Amino acid sequence: xxxxxxxxxxxxxxxxxxxxxxxxxxxxxxxxxxxxxxxxxxxxxxxxxxxxxxxxxxxxxxxxxxxxxxxxxxxxxxxxxxxxxxxxxxxxxxxxxxxxxxxxxxxxxxxxxxxxxxxxxxxxxxxxxxxxxxxxxxxxxxxxxxxxxxxxxxxxxxxxxxxxxxxxxxxxxxxxxxxxxxxxxxxxxxxxxxxxxxxxxxxxxxxxxxxxxxxxxxxxxxxxxxxxxxxxxxxxxxxxxxxxxxxxxxxxxxxxxxxxxxxxxxxxxxxxxxxxxxxxxxxxxxxxxxxxxxxxxxxxxxxxxxxxxxxx
Numbered sequence: 024x025x026x027x028x029x030x031x032x033x034x035x036x037x038x039x040x041x042x043x044x045x046x047x048x049x050x051x052x053x054x055x056x057x058x059x060x061x062x063x064x065x066x067x068x069x070x071x072x073x074x075x076x077x078x079x080x081x082x083x084x085x086x087x088x089x090x091x092x093x094x095x096x097x098x099x100x101x102x103x104x105x106x107x108x109x110x111x112x113x114x115x116x117x118x119x120x121x122x123x124x125x126x127x128x129x130x131x132x133x134x135x136x137x138x139x140x141x142x143x144x145x146x147x148x149x150x151x152x153x154x155x156x157x158x159x160x161x162x163x164x165x166x167x168x169x170x171x172x173x174x175x176x177x178x179x180x181x182x183x184x185x186x187x188x189x190x191x192x193x194x195x196x197x198x199x200x201x202x203x204x205x206x207x208x209x210x211x212x213x214x215x216x217x218x219x220x221x222x223x224x225x226x227x228x229x230x231x232x233x234x235x236x237x238x239x240x241x242x243x244x245x246x247x248x249x250x251x252x253x254x255x256x257x258x259x260x261x262x263x264x265x266x267x268x269x270x271x272x273x274x275x276x277x278x279x280x281x282x283x284x285x286x287x288x289x290x291x292x293x294x295x296x297x298x299x300x301x302x303x304x305x306x307x308x309x310x311x312x313x314x315x316x317x318x319x320x321x322x323x324x325x326x327x328x329x330x331x332x333x334x335x
Contacts, residue, residue: 084109108132
């Protein structure tokens with residue numbers, strides 16, 4: 024089973040505002056709502072790829088009913104800890120004229136100690152040997168920064184395979200428990216390693232050091248510059264596909280779903296990178312945080328150019 028953990032989900036509100044101007048009155052030409060949060064986005068894509076998952080984390084307040092109804096409609100299993108506070112709303116402003124995408128992300132509700140304990144207990148209960156666990160996204164300020172390290176240790180003790188997709192202190196603390204795979208972007212890993220995010224060679228060298236510590240798989244998204252994938256001794260680079268971009272939110276989550284699909288279907292390292300890259304490209308072609316489909320991904324798969332990088 025695949026378990027996705029979303030500790031700070033959000034209702035994603037996307038506004039189309041052409042020629043958006045800061046400090047001025049702007050009028051949206053259209054609006055859409057999508058349930059979101061990185062783990063939930065992964066579950067949405069996995070469902071479209073033919074893989075079932077169970078989504079857990081925190082939910083509460085005015086959006087709880089809407090989240091559960093949509094997950095049920097999508098036939099995605101869920102088991103959330105109910106909060107006293109409100110699940111947040113994140114606003115995305117899409118300016119198609121200037122090709123500018125602006126995100127306004129709320130901090131999230133206060134999480135009590137009792138709610139944290141309930142989450143830890145629930146997570147331990149649903150984890151099983153052979154599961155794939157996805158720990159991804161930010162947390163509200165009331166959640167300890169070592170939360171992903173704690174959950175990684177719990178999952179590994181249960182015999183689960185752990186994928187971590189986080190940044191900042193959440194990433195650095197989470198790495199202490201040595202997850203089996205990570206999916207940072209170039210800025211997140213560059214900050215972690217203290218290297219130039221525009222220097223691909225330095226990113227690879229730093230990532231290889233993390234591999235040598237015991238992290239077997241590293242998927243590094245480079246945005247419009249492509250992606251790097253390290254699996255054991257194999258290191259590959261994929262060029263980004265040229266597609267029409269409608270929104271960038273959720274592209275990294277789609278790549279995580281692609282990684283999971285590749286693990287389950289035992290794809291080679293090169294094909295894993297191709298598939299994940301195709302997932303990310305398919306995602307940005309869609310409005311809001313809608314999930315890409317397997318048909319879309321397969322149509323892009325053979326267009327991805329992957330080259331092997333030799334270790335120095």
